[in-house]
Every structure is written in C-alpha cells, then in structure tokens.
Amino acid sequence: MTFEVMTDVRCFDFDRIVSAIQDSYWGQGRSDADIRLAFAGSAVVGVFEDGQQVAVARATTDTVFYAYIFDLIVFESHRGRGLARVLMDALFAHPKLKEVSGWMLSTRDAHGLYTQYGFAPVEPGRTMWMRRT
Template identity: 45%
Template sequence: MSEVEISFDRDRIDFAATSAIIKASYWGAQRSDEIHRCAFDNSLCVSAFIDGEQVGFARAVTDHACFAYLCDVIVWPERRGVGIGKKLVGALLDHPDLAQVGSWSLRTTDAHSLYAGFGFEVSNDGFWMRRRR
C-alpha cells in the first residue's frame, strides 16, 4: 500500500463521497448533504489520502480550549484494516490548535478498541447526560 497522507485542507475533501459514506453508516443515515455542509464548516476536519485519492475522514467539534467531540471517523470500506482510522484520530488529537483541550469525548457502538488505544474509556461516571431532539 502507498503511504497515507493526512490533510487538514478543507478544499481537498471530496464532499460528495464523504457525505455519501457517512449517510451509509449506522450513525449518519438520517443526515442530509446540507447537514454535513454545516457540520463540516463548523468543525476541524481531517482527511486521509492515498495517491491523491481520499480514503478517510474525521472531524472534531471543539471550542479549541476546553472541550472536543470526536466524530464521523470513517474509512472507505476497501481501505479498512490498515491503520487509516488510527492516523485520522491521532492527527486530530495531536493537532496543535487542540493541544490545551483537556476533555475529549466520542460516541461509538463498534470501535471501542480503536479509541481505547488513544486512552478513551467508557464513561459511566454519572456526570455525563444526554438530550436528543
């Protein structure tokens, strides 16, 4: 496999492909392209490329000071299992603009081991609450 390139350049995101693959996921099925445009515009986004072709995406919703929410971590199906997801997560966690962020969170039903490798733990501390519309 060629080397994976990580980029924070929004102009390189293949929006149509990224939106489509997220909408095909279990967590993004109810979203529209318009929702993704707004979400991406208001997040720190990172993409993975191999030979100039996008093969992954992730984003962090953050205030750049206290809190960040890691979301939409996705690797194109034919490229999974070779560490691209780890590179995307690592790039966000190591981004210099997020160096002082002390509280990171995320939600997953199937990738606990990926995130545990970065120090994430399942939270049952009685503090976190959630409200869904």
C-alpha cells in the same frame, strides 16, 4: 504506500464523505447540506492516497477544554490498514485541538481502537470519554 494527512476541508471529497456518513448507523437521515455545514464548522482531518481521499474525521471544540469527535470514517476499500489510528493521531495533533484536555465521542463499535487512546465507557456500550494529561 504513502498516506497524506490534510486539514483543508476544501480538498475533501464530499460526495464520498456524504455517501459514507448517510450509509453509517449514526448518519442516516442527515442531509448533504447539513453534513457539509458540519464539516465547515469543525476541525477536520482527511487521509489521502495518490490524491484520493480514503479516510476522514472531524471534531468540534472550544480549543482549550473540550473536543467531541464525530464522523471518523475509513472508506471500506482501505479498512484494516491502520488508517483509523492515523486519523486519531492527526486529530490530537491538529492545531485547533492539540491543547484540548477533555475529549468525548459516541460509538457502538471500535471500542478497541478508542481504548488505545485512553477512552473509557461512560455509558455502557455507547459513549466513551477521555481526558488528556
């Protein structure tokens, strides 16, 4: 199986993305329009298999000092295949993000994934912080 990483938001399957975000613990109450606007203003990565989107993530950034990761989602049908790591690697390699030194994200779960990338809890059980050197 070959996965393709894309950074052009125009290729993304927003019906699927919006549904997944609205079903998540962090995205309940977000409108379709707000989700689309947030992606339009972010550095984005999507993973595709056979032309179908199977995962997505975005980050906001100043391109130098800070980036904040949002909405990292592997669609349920493709979980357990290492795609969260593909998304993380793609975010760190993204042209708008590759020089960023300080990263943040907020999560209730997946701490094991994020610690592999140097994130450490700042606030017990929720926020994790990482600096790239």
